[in-house]
Amino acid sequence: MTSTQPDRSEPTGGQQAASQTWLIKGVQPLGGPATDLILSGGRITESGQRLTAAGAQLLDGTGLVALPGLVDLHTHLREPGREDAETVLTGTQAAALGGYTAVHAMANTDPVADTAGVVEQIWRLGRQAGYCDVRPVGAVTAGLDGRQLAELAAMADSAAQVRIFSDDGRCVSDAMLMRRALEYVKAFGGVIAQHAQEPRLTDGAQLNEGEMSGMLGLAGWPAVAEEAIIARDCLLAAHVGSALHVCHVSTAGSVEIIRWAKSKGWRVTAEVTPHHLLLTDELAASYDPVYKVNPPLRTRADVDALRAGLADGTIDCVATDHAPHPVEDKETEWQVAAFGMTGLETALRVVHAAMLDTGLLDWAGVADRMSVRPAAIGQLDGRTATTSSAVRRGASAGENAPTSAVLHGRPLEPGSPANLVLYDPAARSVVDPDLHASRSRNTPFAGLDLPGQVIATFLRGEPTVLDGKLAR
Amino acid sequence: MNRHLISAGDLSRDDALLILDTAEELAQMADRPIRKLPTLRGRTVVNLFYEDSTRTRISFEAAAKRLSADVINFSAKGSSVAKGESLKDTALTLEAMGADAVVIRHQASGAPHRLSGWVRGSVVNAGDGTHEHPTQALLDAFTMRRRLGRLDGLRVAIVGDVLHSRVARSNVLLLRTLGADVTLVAPPTLLPVAVSAWPCEVSYDLSAVLPKTDVVMMLRVQTERMTASYFPTVREYSRRYGLDAARMALLPDHSIVMHPGPMNRGVEIAAEVADSARSTIVEQVANGVSVRMAVLYLLLGGAELGGADADASRDAPTRDAASRGSDSRDGETETGWPSSEASEVAR
Numbered sequence A: 001m002t003s004t005q006p007d008r009s010e011p012t013g014g015q016q017a018a019s020q021t022w023l024i025k026g027v028q029p030l031g032g033p034a035t036d037l038i039l040s041g042g043r044i045t046e047s048g049q050r051l052t053a054a055g056a057q058l059l060d061g062t063g064l065v066a067l068p069g070l071v072d073l074h075t076h077l078r079e080p081g082r083e084d085a086e087t088v089l090t091g092t093q094a095a096a097l098g099g100y101t102a103v104h105a106m107a108n109t110d111p112v113a114d115t116a117g118v119v120e121q122i123w124r125l126g127r128q129a130g131y132c133d134v135r136p137v138g139a140v141t142a143g144l145d146g147r148q149l150a151e152l153a154a155m156a157d158s159a160a161q162v163r164i165f166s167d168d169g170r171c172v173s174d175a176m177l178m179r180r181a182l183e184y185v186k187a188f189g190g191v192i193a194q195h196a197q198e199p200r201l202t203d204g205a206q207l208n209e210g211e212m213s214g215m216l217g218l219a220g221w222p223a224v225a226e227e228a229i230i231a232r233d234c235l236l237a238a239h240v241g242s243a244l245h246v247c248h249v250s251t252a253g254s255v256e257i258i259r260w261a262k263s264k265g266w267r268v269t270a271e272v273t274p275h276h277l278l279l280t281d282e283l284a285a286s287y288d289p290v291y292k293v294n295p296p297l298r299t300r301a302d303v304d305a306l307r308a309g310l311a312d313g314t315i316d317c318v319a320t321d322h323a324p325h326p327v328e329d330k331e332t333e334w335q336v337a338a339f340g341m342t343g344l345e346t347a348l349r350v351v352h353a354a355m356l357d358t359g360l361l362d363w364a365g366v367a368d369r370m371s372v373r374p375a376a377i378g379q380l381d382g383r384t385a386t387t388s389s390a391v392r393r394g395a396s397a398g399e400n401a402p403t404s405a406v407l408h409g410r411p412l413e414p415g416s417p418a419n420l421v422l423y424d425p426a427a428r429s430v431v432d433p434d435l436h437a438s439r440s441r442n443t444p445f446a447g448l449d450l451p452g453q454v455i456a457t458f459l460r461g462e463p464t465v466l467d468g469k470l471a472r
Numbered sequence B: 001m002n003r004h005l006i007s008a009g010d011l012s013r014d015d016a017l018l019i020l021d022t023a024e025e026l027a028q029m030a031d032r033p034i035r036k037l038p039t040l041r042g043r044t045v046v047n048l049f050y051e052d053s054t055r056t057r058i059s060f061e062a063a064a065k066r067l068s069a070d071v072i073n074f075s076a077k078g079s080s081v082a083k084g085e086s087l088k089d090t091a092l093t094l095e096a097m098g099a100d101a102v103v104i105r106h107q108a109s110g111a112p113h114r115l116s117g118w119v120r121g122s123v124v125n126a127g128d129g130t131h132e133h134p135t136q137a138l139l140d141a142f143t144m145r146r147r148l149g150r151l152d153g154l155r156v157a158i159v160g161d162v163l164h165s166r167v168a169r170s171n172v173l174l175l176r177t178l179g180a181d182v183t184l185v186a187p188p189t190l191l192p193v194a195v196s197a198w199p200c201e202v203s204y205d206l207s208a209v210l211p212k213t214d215v216v217m218m219l220r221v222q223t224e225r226m227t228a229s230y231f232p233t234v235r236e237y238s239r240r241y242g243l244d245a246a247r248m249a250l251l252p253d254h255s256i257v258m259h260p261g262p263m264n265r266g267v268e269i270a271a272e273v274a275d276s277a278r279s280t281i282v283e284q285v286a287n288g289v290s291v292r293m294a295v296l297y298l299l300l301g302g303a304e305l306g307g308a309d310a311d312a313s314r315d316a317p318t319r320d321a322a323s324r325g326s327d328s329r330d331g332e333t334e335t336g337w338p339s340s341e342a343s344e345v346a347r
Helices: A086-096 A116-129 A154-159 A176-188 A211-216 A223-240 A252-265 A276-277 A282-285 A300-311 A347-356 A363-377 A399-406 B013-029 B054-066 B087-096 B111-116 B134-148 B166-177 B206-212 B223-227 B234-241 B283-302 B339-344
Strands: A024-030 A037-039 A043-048 A057-060 A065-068 A070-075 A099-105 A133-136 A190-196 A244-246 A266-271 A418-432 A449-459 A461-468 B044-049 B068-075 B101-106 B122-128 B155-159 B181-185 B199-201 B215-218 B256-258
Touching: A043 A223, A043 B155, A070 A086, A070 A347, A070 A363, A086 A116, A086 A449, A086 A461, A099 A418, A099 A449, A099 B199, A116 A133, A116 A154, A154 A176, A176 A190, A176 A223, A211 A282, A211 A418, A223 A244, A223 A252, A252 A266, A252 A300, A266 A300, A266 A363, A276 A347, A300 A347, A347 A363, A347 A449, B013 B068, B013 B134, B013 B166, B013 B256, B013 B283, B044 B054, B044 B087, B054 B068, B054 B101, B054 B122, B087 B101, B087 B111, B101 B111, B101 B283, B111 B122, B122 B134, B122 B283, B134 B166, B134 B215, B134 B256, B134 B283, B155 B166, B155 B206, B166 B181, B166 B339, B181 B206, B199 B206, B256 B283
Parallel strands: A024 A057, A070 A099, A099 A133, A190 A244, A244 A266, B044 B068, B044 B101, B101 B122, B155 B181, B155 B215, B181 B199, B215 B256
Antiparallel strands: A024 A037, A037 A043, A065 A418, A418 A449, A449 A461
């Protein structure tokens, strides 16, 4: 399990160069002027007007926006351990249907992704499924226990090449441990992605602390429980000169703190979920746990601040925090229900509604926040010089080869890997969870009329989605 | 009236007054030699209690039986919901048994609301977590009106653990509807942070409030608050927010003292206060039966009594959107719900 040599006999899915050539006619990259694209050998080979390619598969892209394949920094694929909720296969199918070509699989599986063996297993499952690149996130602490560091370098050096580490679902609340983690990952260019939740301030917490929690009699989850940790971690990251990524920012105050940290030039990045960009805590009045999530839905003022923060770049990217749960974990009283919402299959449409239709971002901005920047944070853009030779010690050239192919968030121009999504911005439909590929149905957007539709997704030139359906 | 009684906020002024007036009529029956009406003969009322609350369960049971309903007591207490049968499955079971009304006491806020989406019968909230306890508020209003003759303009102080109190939430909503002026009195730690949005006044100073008070309602201090730094010591709480004889003397002569029970004598209320002539605590218990009779009667629909147009519609289960305004919880039990463990696992 811990071998550093990739198993050449296993299916490599999207890793192998696609043999089929695709000619996409009249598509609008980043919503700009219509153009033709030719995808061949896993790359975009040509871009221009009236292109022809003998023997190519034709795809009419008229009216469709082309974006670089989306990259999710925050996905719960649940495998191993909770295959009743999701598997790597179903989760990556959901991702492909949402326009994603790479997802980062969170570490809170069972067993926890805290060793090279587990992260390599998840990475291999992703390659076998072939629907998108699966980048395992390693646990910061062994067993997510918050007591001692997991073997972070072993995970970084493994075939999975872990770069992001997180105890997501739990906060690394011990300040000393957080400091050590931030310091330690500097050796191999790692990033600590913090689930910012002060545990004592959120003991038993159920819903954003405010008018709604008071009225509904649900234990309050104060904004300060998130903000205090973010402030502390920004200071720690600055002190040791390391990189902090803040998971699922949910409050106006958090946006302010991150804006301040960035103004200092500190290496702090942040993500926001689609649901925090659209939904508020008033939905909890139904006591339907489909609206129960960690961090909780907040107020309209928070939603507005998050949108503004994403628009001005304070928040770097959208990350789904796709958290599938079987129906029995949600069809309960609010207090016993599991936290979390699915999100992969609706993310782009929600961002369309929350950011594009409101004029806060254009398509180039959406591409930046959902592909370019998350790829950079996840070090998938080929620009981040962190895979130093020192770290890659012992890695064979053969192992490095696929790494160069795993590039995301690149411009839609000749030479780039053909990772892209074609999206129909004029479509509109009501979200129907029964049509989702995810094994779980806990989407808070069910029944909501949302704009747009993912028409096709290409992973290294191979379609994973065509005509809005899985291509294989 | 709605088909369910989940939040005191669901009741219009007319609904609330109808319940109180009906309760008044039914209370007179309690003085007769035969205290039973045939009104709900053949109807089934299930008492579904996930929390120990003997007084509330008995009160509902007596109410249903005096109306000749068949009563099934379903005690799910201690059945950790995570391990035992889910609330939904229990609901389907009760449905199959033909329950016309389900009276539910549950440690999770919102459980009656969830239940109402799963059963066809009426759901009566007998206390849910730290949310609401609407029949307690109704019996409190009934008691106030009986003692003081009116509710409109009445000055009511609710004192103690408002944050976790389903009694306080329901009372604030109902008393507001009925025209009373409520002041919540508590240490800041035991008030919701957004309490300023509630339709009432707030004070940290009990002694300052009492001279302007017609009704003072003392809430029970739960044992687990005593060790969770909501206040330094029980003695300090008692000194500042307890009602002893000296403090009771600050009340106007006509004022009454209420408590939803069970009391912590010597903590929030001194024995001589609890046993004084101002105390309505025993009356509240008796009134509880009358009020719950009225609620069951009106929800399950005998219309002839008082000519009230009680609503008995029994449509397919629909999610009742009306129970939004909420507040809640009495001093009776607590809400030590294992939320952090049970729900933290996955996400």
